[in-house]
Amino acid sequence: MMAKNDIICTGCPKGCRVTVEVEDEEIINIEGYECPTGKEYAINEYKNPTRILPSTIRVKKGEFPLVPVKTAAPIPKSLLIKAMDVIAKKEVKAPIKIGDVLIENILDTGVDVVATRNIDKEVEV
């Protein structure tokens, strides 16, 4: 079966529309790119699109109620919403240091979710 996939290259502001033609899961033709970056991007984006997922996790007894986090490496695009469910259920305790692993190996991707900001303990008044 033949299929055409339109992919917008994010390599530069031009945003070339690259068409990847696929037959039986094999790429048979790529067109629309204007530089090598575009071709490479389109192949990766067709075969295995991945994204870094930034979000926040609830904090107990912290100076702020949330700590910002990110996946330490890109994870498959198809898992973004599922990963959000895992992140939403998590709660951590202050203090937290930037780089701390807050969720290990999220959804068995081999990627950790790490803190991106220091959060001190709540100041008691």
Next chain:
Amino acid sequence: MIVIGAGPAGIAAALEAEKNGLNDIVILERDKYIGGILPQCIHNGFGLEYFGEELTGPEYAYEFIKDLNSSNIEVLTETMVLDVNDKKEITALNKEKGVIKVKGETIVLAMGCRERTRENIKIPGDRPSGILSAGTAQRYTNIEGYMPGKEVVILGSGDIGLIMARRMRLEGADVKAVLEIMPFSSGLVRNKVQCLDDFDIPLKLQHTITRVEGKERLKRVKVAQVDEDFNPIEGTEEWIGCDTLLLSVGLIPENELTKAMGLDLHPVTGGTYVNENRETNIEGVYAAGNVLHVHDLVDWVSEEAEIAGRAAADYLNNKLEKRENKIKITPGENVTYTVPQTIEYTFQDKKFIKVFMRVTKPMEDVKVKFIYENQEVVSYPKKIVMPGEMVTANLPAALIKNDMDEIKVSIEKKVGENDGEK
């Protein structure tokens, strides 16, 4: 030295001034925490230019806050500057100390910018809750920990609008549409793809909101297609039900204090006029970052603030030397504005002046050309220029002659077959 604002510009200026020999530096910050807008920009995409690696907003801020913590720079948070005058006297309000008065020998204005509001763009209709700027929604969602709504429409497809579309969607909201009055998104291509296309959020180009409705809470917004003059086209209106409208409709440099000092503002940038040191028309008073002109990358903010911080230190250490002739830098073809607008000091060890500019319209295969009296001084080829992305070009010190009084910058289509090939 007194720095107003502990965002990326203020912190970078203070650090650079200390590095260049100043030892009595204070930063005044009105918020509870430092870092400016960066801590709430939890997404990645920062730092590629400055650090050569991709960081989130809080991580980018931390790289500077680390250095600040190990410096002798004093930071006063929850301190709101009420007035600055041309004698460099500052009146501020501090949470514990009450009203404080300080006098600086040099001042760096680093107050950043703020978002345009519903009132700025005049959307008719009711006045319900649920209409807020994208940045305010970002602070609620990412710092304070609550969602501003469940069914969201976003007006404006600049980067903040796109980033917030994804963020609201990831946190479970139904993002119904992003509307853009222009025929193109003003945000980065990457943000359009990763924030809208990834989640099938529709982007409606050449669309705007003509009315909002709702008694207590927003109920629905009326959306219409616009013609080339941005007027709504009759018969294209439709209502979209939503409880939240986020506005991402532009940023304005926050220059109330600057105006109070008697400084004039540039009609296009909304910031003050500066020379190559980011010095304003008051000697020893500098401006850098989004208070001077709105940047698309924080990396350029840091770089610009370092120019100001270093110049402030050199100024107090009497290391600067004025040129005989002031050189004006003026915008030519397809250039909306340049920063700086003048060159006033001798180059000393500087090899070039980096000129920041914005273009009026998108163009491909161009030359960024510096011109003196109709003669090209130097030019640089660029594959593509866009209004949303700042263009920079270096003016080499070696090519600037003493008798030059005005250099024009133009962005022109490359001409001739030989020109394009090398």
